[in-house]
Amino acid sequence: MKYPIGIQSFERIIEDGYVYIDKTDMIYSLTHGGSIYFLSRPRRFGKSLLVSTLKNYYLGHKELFKGLKIDSLEKDWNVHPVFHVDFNGSNFLDEGVLEKRLYAYV
Template identity: 45%
Template structure:
């Protein structure tokens, strides 16, 4: 039986065959959002997969094709083109004072 990927925020770890995690393919949705090319505001409660979805987009843009084998986007994306990705994480920051 596949394990639920609770708390896993990286697409690479979920797709690792040694980990045996359950993954629901959302790459068709990701591709549709990318192709529409507009602005998006991801407003979901905590633990709803926002970080995992953004990491999935990062892996797509960086051209990591092998991670997507067996998923919708594998045969429909142009993997010969890659894009630079800048990632900011505010999760580890600690604000101690207003001056910080």
């Protein structure tokens, strides 16, 4: 068994055969109910992996979800535009770093 220690990419975990605890039924519920959510979790508690999973879901990458709970729940697999901004690896205490990171996406 391979454990995804430090891996925050849903597609890498699935494609490389790492252990994945399937909570995709919760992602289905999250995306099909309510409207605004504030997700607050402690450091190193899966926020980046959740965002990566949502990104792949909204991009319609059905093949990554084969055999997971969401595979039997979702019928449409619509593709949506995704704008994913990654703020990992930057020191935002320095002036101008945030602006530089945001301009890099333009």
